[in-house]
Amino acid sequence: MGKAKASKILPVIPLAKGLVLYPGQHLSLSIVDRPDLTALLAHIYSTANSPRGNIPIHIGCLPLTSSLLSPDGKLLIEDGKAEKTKLAEVLPAAAEGKDLYSIGTVAKISGVQGRRQGELNLVVEGVTRFKTIKFIQERPYFEAELVVIDEEAIIASDTVLQEQFATLKQLSREFLALVRLSSLLPRSPSTTLSPLIARRIELFVARKDIQDAGALADFMATVLDCSQEEKLRVLSALPIKERLALVIEIIQKQLVKLQGNGRIMTITTTAPNTELPGGIDIERLRNQIQQHGFKSLGPNLAGIGPLPPGFPGAPGQTGGEEVNELEELKKRLDEAKMSPEANKIALRELGRLQKMNPAQAEYQVMRNYLETLAEIPWSKVTEDNLDTTVLARARKQLDNDHYGLEKIKKRLLEYLAVLKLKQGANAALEAQIQRLHESAKAKEEGETKAIEEDAEAKPVVPKPVLSEDTAALELAIREKQRMIDKAPILLLVGPPGTGKTSLAKSIAHALGRKFHRVSLGGVRDEAEIRGHRRTYVAAMPGLIVNGLKKMGVANPVILLDEIDKLGMANFHGDPSAAMLEVLDPEQNHTFVDHYVNIPIDLSKVLFIATANSLDTIPAPLLDRMETVQLSGYTTLEKRHIATRHLLPKQITTNGLADDKVQLPEEVLDKIIMAYTRESGVRNLEREIGSVCRYKAVEYAEAQDSPEKLQQYKPLVSLEDLDEILGIERFDEELAERTSRPGVVTGLVAYSSGGQGSILFIEVQDMPGKGRVQLTGKLGDVLKESVEVALTWVKSHAFELGLTADPAEDIMKSRSVHVHCPSGAIPKDGPSAGLAHTIALISLFSGHPVPPTIAMTGEISLRGKVTPVGGIKEKLIGALRAGVKTVLLPYGNRKDVRDLPVEVKEGLRIEHVQHIWEAMRLVWPDVHWPGESRWTGFDSRL
Known part of the structure; x- marks a missing residue:
């Protein structure tokens, strides 16, 4: 509450109904029919010749009271007995002391306005509040003893x-x-x-x-x-x-x-005299503005009344709304440190804006454009955290955030190492440019001094600080700097749930840069990438420029999520073609957004794109990015991820403590193998969340009684999974398979999900005339593999011991039916030729193939086994399905080096170059009649 001072005696003016004067505000009071004001003014003028100096004349202003309020301003409850004063009948000139409120405002008289009788107004300015103690006189004007109340001090930290x-x-x-x-x-x-x-x-x-x-x-x-x-x-x-x-x-x-x-x-x-703060009559002010405009009114608004201090247009203010805001905009443009070309355009547009009428439609369009230019980070960058321990710190950060993914971690550490070296190279180039300028300046000073010493020398035009050769050298250094500043464009390709987005966040965290994500899934309009033309209604910049504005720096990490789901060419343009300039290190230093229409340097931005498949990405766009493959996780990797990341996260999410849920390794393995079959870990996290929610319900019910709480067991056993998660969704695929002729296990890698699996090939013969029937919704690739395999077996039937006569056709009196139950699943390409050949040999010879042996590879008509793709995904799927031995083409030896340790230890991998080598590995105890002819065969000849 304000602090009260000693009492003083002042003249008091009653205010009309509806008028209240507050400190700091102005009020214009009509003198018409106010004998008290006339008597007060006469008293003031009669004492005006006394030596007062510049001391202002103060009076008190008291409003009319209300029967609904107590003297301290509290609302009263109407009980029907309170005597109500009819304020409408009380005139200020006839008011008595009981009609006036107890609290008022001390005001100083600013002057009297008006020229003719009947238009005179007394202008007062509120100074501070006061409280009335008692009235000394009421006529001819009020005088009262009052106590001035100062405003209380404000504590800004409150x-x-x-x-x-x-x-x-x-x-x-x-x-x-x-x-x-x-x-x-x-x-x-x-x-x-x-x-x-x-x-x-x-x-x-x-x-x-x-x-x-x-x-x-x-x-x-x-x-x-x-x-x-x-x-x-x-x-x-x-x-x-x-x-x-x-x-x-x-x-x-x-x-x-x-x-x-x-x-x-x-x-x-x-009130009859409708007023705005500062004693301004609203109607007169509006008429004045409509006739003359704002700037013509001046500090006193053409005689309507003085404006309060700090009010726009009052004395001490530099200008109106538009002037102040344009000055602020100019200051922001200067602070943006734009490129020379952008600065030139911004100054030109700002000059046009200052000359333009704010009522024009183009005014706001141009102003929005200039504000966008001021918000773009032209030169502001985040200093990379590249100290001596950056590589060790980044390696630790990536290992803590992600288990496995060694290839991508290696590539990211390479980028950090190169970036660290670039920083030193850039510093050396900047020092070289500085030495160029210092040398040129010293040379110019020496020439100027020599001219001044020659008294007879004629005045000459001073030469530029940098000569043409020096300027060309600086330009070359700047170009070299730009080449050093180029950031790679990384494309992380892998199945869903493998951590592509979180990897990009870890990169930004390791660098100490800001991170921004741009979702490209479903973008069908080119303008969303490049922005709209300024001539369009509601035009705005594209996603890239908006990302830079939001981050406020020129070198953030921008994640282009789901770039493989970017829209193709349509009547709105081609969004994928618009990305070409963004993702080209040779072009993106001059990226032009349609809205900004000024080259913007994107070379410092680290772009990281993610995709599930490369099939839908146009070849020109794919060529501009460095592809890094992320394959699916193995069971061991999923177990580590679940233990270190997924389980603690779900325990916290479901409101449990760490010691309230325990999942042993065998339980996690059961969830991974029997309830989830995926490359990533999203479904695994959902299943772990289901277990945690089950335990949360159990623990919440146990808290109701101490006995149940003691019986609560945080450990989840294998027997509990059937009740929590239901029946097992996936069985061991080889468990029910028995060895029988004509059945072989192949390997396939799904191109859509990026995961691998086994592919059963079943071959059965029947009486017929050489007909070959294919089922399982086989595609053209698998059909061709069957035809090649059958041709090889028929041509080598005598050597395989299938016929007694080399000229006999084994298919003369029989037909063959080839069936692939999973043949309709999209796969990476031809890879089942070896499996089809072994299946046909097994069928015709009667020798079954062990179910724990799987194979992949294509064959030629000469029996040569050719390499295939997707080895890592196929072997991970084979290990998950229970396969023990895998036959791979000899040409895929290099792919085995990148396999996880779990896969290498869990599978026996054999490389074969020819069908005969595969047959010796599948049937080591079987002797084939023509096998001696192929002893020492080398397919590389």
Whole structure:
């Protein structure tokens, strides 16, 4: 609460109904029919010749009281017995002491306005609040003994006060915005506040800080359409917090009323002399603005009344709204440190904007454009955290965040090492440029000194600081710098759930850079990448420029998520073609967005794209990116990921403690093998979440009684999984298979999901005339493999011991049916020729193939086994399916080096070059009649 001073005696002026003066505000009081004001002015003028110097004349202003309020400003409860004073019948000139409120405002007289009798007004300015002790006289004018109350000190660190002040400013802006919009709707016949004046008041409110909290509350109480009781309560609210809360309540009521009526209401006052804060008559002010405009009004607004201090257009203010905002915009453009070309265009557009009328439609378009230029980070960059321990720290960061993925981790560490070396190279080039400038400057100073020493020398035009050779050298160094600054474009390709997005976040964290994600899935419009032309309605920059604006630096890590799902060419353009310039290290240093239309340097941005498949990415776009493959996780890797990341995350998510859920390794392996079959770990996380939720229900019920709580067991056993997760979704695929002739296990890698699996090939013969029947929805690739395999077996039937005569056809009196139950699954390419050949040999010879042996590879008509792709995915699928031995083409030896340790230890991998080598490995105890002919065969000859 404010601090009271010693009492003093001052003249007091009663205010008319509906008028309340607050400190810092101006008020214009009509002298017509006011004998008390006339007597007071006569007394003031009669003492004007006394030696007062520049001391202002102070008076007290007291509003009329209300029977609904107590003397301290509290609302009274109406009980039917309170005597109600009819304020409408009380005139200020006839008011008595009991009709006046106990709290008022000390004001200083600013002057008398008006030229003719009947138009004179006394202008007063509120200084501080006071409390009346007693009235000394009532006629011819009031005099009272009063106590001045100073405003209480504001503690800026008070969080409650800060919150109240912020709420008041926000509500004030909302209210004034509604007033500005009222010009677009039908107006009521009452007096309205001009939208232009409301905008100026809005700017005035925006400039206030927390030290002006009390003054702002008083200001808004003057602007708002308050009742007499509300105005008196604000005047009586001496504590700042109480005053702010009261004004906030008044604004909220008026906003609710506006929304309830479904239209924008207008601001009115009931006093005959309708006034704006500062003693400004609204009607006269609006007419003056319509006739002469704002700039012609001057500090006193053409005689309407002086503006309050700090109000836009008042003395001490530099200019109006547009001038101040354009100066601020120019300052922001200067601070942006744009490129020379961008700076030239920005200054030109700013000059046009300053000459343009704000009412023009193009004004806001141009202003938005300049604000966009100011927000783009042209030269501001994040300093990379490249100290001496950056590589060790980054390696530790990647290992903590991701298990496995050694290939991608190696590539990222290479990038960090190169970046560290680039930093040193750039520093050396900058030092070289600095030496060039210093040398040129010294040379120029020497030439100038020699000219000055020659008294007879004629004046010469000074040469530029840099000669042509030096400038060319600097340009070459700058070009070299640009080449060093190039960042690679990485493309992480792998099945869903393998951690591509989280890898990009880890890279940004290791570098200490800002991270931004751009989702390209479903983008069908080229303008979303390159932006819209400024001539279009609601034009805006593209996703890339918006990302730079949001991050505020020129070298963030931008993740281009799901680039393989980017839209193709249509009537909106080709979004994938628009990405060519973004992802080309040779072009993106001059990337042009259609909205900005100025080259922007994207070479410092580290772009990381993600995709599930390369099939839908156009070849030109794929050529601009460095592809890094992420294959699926093995069972061992999934177990580590679940233990280190997924299980702790789900325990925390479901509100449990670490010791309330325990999943042993065998339980995790059972969930991985029997309930999830995926390359990533998303479904695994869902299943672990189901287990944690089950235990959460069990633990929550156990907390109801101490006995149940003691019986609660956090350990999850294998027997519990059937109750928690249901029946097993996946069985061991080889468990029910028995050895029989004509059945072989092949390997396939799914191209859509990136995971591998086994492929059963079943061959059966029957009486017939050499017909070959293919089922299983086989594609053309598998059909060709069957035909090649059958041709080889028929041509070598005598050597295999299948016929007694070399000229006999084994298919003369029989037909063959080849079936692949999973043949319809999309795969990476031809890879089942070896399996088909072994299956046919097994069928015709009667020798079964062991079910734990699987094979992949294509064959030629000569029986040579050719290499295939997707080895890692196929072997991971084979290990998951229970295969023990795998036959691979000899040409795939290099692919085995990148296999996980678990796969190498869990499988016996044999490399074969020819069908005969595969037959010896499949049937080591069988002797073939023609095998001796192929002893020492080398397919490489």
